[in-house]
Every structure is written in structure tokens, then in C-alpha cells.
Amino acid sequence: MPELTPRLEIRDLCRSFAGVEVVRNVSLSVMPGQVTCLLGPSGCGKSTTLRMIAGVETQDRGSILMDGKVLADDRQFTPPEARRIGLMFQDFALFPHLSVAENVAFGLDGPKAQQRARVEELLARVEMSRHIDNYPHHLSGGEQQRVALARALAPRPRVMLMDEPFSGLDNRLRDEIRDQTLDVLKDEGTAVLLVTHEPDEAMRMADEIALMRGGEILQQGAPYNIYNAPRDKFAVAFFSDIN
Ligand code: ADP
Numbered sequence: 001m002p003e004l005t006p007r008l009e010i011r012d013l014c015r016s017f018a019g020v021e022v023v024r025n026v027s028l029s030v031m032p033g034q035v036t037c038l039l040g041p042s043g044c045g046k047s048t049t050l051r052m053i054a055g056v057e058t059q060d061r062g063s064i065l066m067d068g069k070v071l072a073d074d075r076q077f078t079p080p081e082a083r084r085i086g087l088m089f090q091d092f093a094l095f096p097h098l099s100v101a102e103n104v105a106f107g108l109d110g111p112k113a114q115q116r117a118r119v120e121e122l123l124a125r126v127e128m129s130r131h132i133d134n135y136p137h138h139l140s141g142g143e144q145q146r147v148a149l150a151r152a153l154a155p156r157p158r159v160m161l162m163d164e165p166f167s168g169l170d171n172r173l174r175d176e177i178r179d180q181t182l183d184v185l186k187d188e189g190t191a192v193l194l195v196t197h198e199p200d201e202a203m204r205m206a207d208e209i210a211l212m213r214g215g216e217i218l219q220q221g222a223p224y225n226i227y228n229a230p231r232d233k234f235a236v237a238f239f240s241d242i243n
């Protein structure tokens with residue numbers, strides 16, 4: 001059997017701020033159509049790792065590869081807009097002056113009819129078709145989140161980076177949006193790197209978990225392997241408040 005090439009692979013990524021190394025030798029990969037969760041407490045370096053992958057922050061050392069090709073290393077730097085990476089953040093607001101359709105079409109180019117077809121396809125997928133001509137302020141938080149997902153997916157990113165995208169939603173809504181988001185992402189075949197500090201979110205959504213502490217990856221594996229065989233006291237304590 002041929003080895004599958006990861007959609008996204010990072011090797012030995014490092015980054016310091018003012019002499020403090022906040023990301024140290026972080027390596028991980030995401031296979032096509034899979035969700036890898038970068039899980040760890042606040043301040044452990046998750047967002048910095050994601051920003052380097054997006055290309056909005058530079059790494060001090062290490063490399064970032066997509067489908068086996070270098071996006072960034074010691075010699076090369078592909079600018080963010082050329083990386084085919086989609087982004088979703090908790091406070092990644094929709095453009096208030098644009099309709100739902102215009103928001104989703106924002107990153108698209110090519111013939112208008114083709115753009116419209118893609119917008120309609122995605123809004124149907126996130127069950128927001130009836131809001132196509134509405135404006136963001138008419139939508140609930142959950143609805144805005146679904147439109148944000150459609151917008152991020154519209155240009156067919158190869159990889160989706162999500163930084164705590166569900167933290168702003170109330171509990172009941174959050175489970176529903178998480179499940180729907182996962183369905184849509186799996187349908188599109190996008191590789192997802194999801195950052196969270198909540199172990200239950202990682203357990204629910206990940207194919208693979210990378211547990212991070214103090215800038216380093218402590219343990220990596222399938223959710224139930226990590227849950228059942230935490231490597232040290234930190235991992236035990238971190239997973240102990242799962243409900
Ligand atoms: P997380 O997302 O896991 O909460 P971050 O990656 O945001 O962690 O931050 C990791 C550490 O790096 C924190 O101590 C944070 O204060 C520091 N840090 C992040 N970005 C910068 C920056 N631009 N300048 C200085 N320190 C930063």
C-alpha cells in the first residue's frame with residue numbers, strides 16, 4: 001500500500017517572542033478529510049502555531065508542507081493568500097454591510113453565475129438558503145457562524161484552520177453547530193486543524209488529538225487512546241473534567 005501524503009504537515013516548528021520560546025519543535029499532520037485537534041490550556045501556544053500555518057506569523061525554524069510541497073521553511077515563504085487555507089475564529093465577524101450571499105461570495109472570483117452557484121450550494125449545505133439576501137445583524141449567533149463556515153469554504157480551501165470557533169455559542173447551540181460543521185467539512189473533504197482548550201470538544205470532533213503544554217506537544221494519538229492512556233499527571237488532570 002502506498003503511503004498517504006498528509007494534506008498538512010508541520011515539522012519542528014519553533015517561535016519565540018522576546019526571547020521566550022512559546023512554540024517548541026511542534027510537529028503534526030492532518031490527513032485529507034480528517035480533523036486534528038490541537039488541544040491545550042490557554043497560553044500554551046496553540047494560536048501562534050495556527051498563525052504560522054496561516055502565514056500571518058513567521059516561524060523561527062521548522063517547515064510547513066501542503067500535499068508534500070513546502071509552503072514555508074528556512075528558504076521559502078508562501079504568502080497567506082496563496083496558501084489555499086481557510087480560517088475560522090470565534091470573533092471572525094461577517095462583513096456587516098454585505099448580505100449573506102455577498103459575504104459568502106467575498107473570496108470568490110470567476111464568472112458571476114459560477115460564484116452564485118457555489119454560494120447557493122454552500123448556503124443549502126449549512127441550511128441557510130432562506131437567509132441568502134439578509135444582512136448579518138438579522139441573524140442569530142449560530143446562524144452567523146453557519147454563514148461564516150460557508151464563507152470560509154467557498155474558495156475550496158485545502159485546509160481549514162479553526163481557532164476556538166465555537167466558544168462564543170451557548171451550550172445547547174454549540175453541540176448542534178459542532179456536529180453540523182463537522183458534517184459539512186467531511187462532505188467537502190477539507191483537512192481541518194481545530195484549536196481548542198476543551199477536552200470534550202476534542203473528543204467529540206477529532207480523528208487525532210495533539211495535546212499541547214508550554215509550547216510543546218506532550219502526546220499525540222487517537223482520542224480514545226489519549227483518554228484511556230494519558231501519558232502523565234498533566235494529561236490525566238486535563239482530561240479529568242470531561243463531562
Ligand atoms: P493559546 O492560543 O494556546 O492560548 P498563544 O499562542 O496565543 O496561546 O500564546 C502563547 C504565548 O505566546 C502566550 O504567552 C502569549 O502571551 C505569547 N504571545 C503570543 N503572541 C505574541 C506576540 N505577538 N508577542 C508577544 N507574545 C506573544
Ligand code: MG
Nearest residue numbers: 046047048163
Ligand atoms: Mg488562542
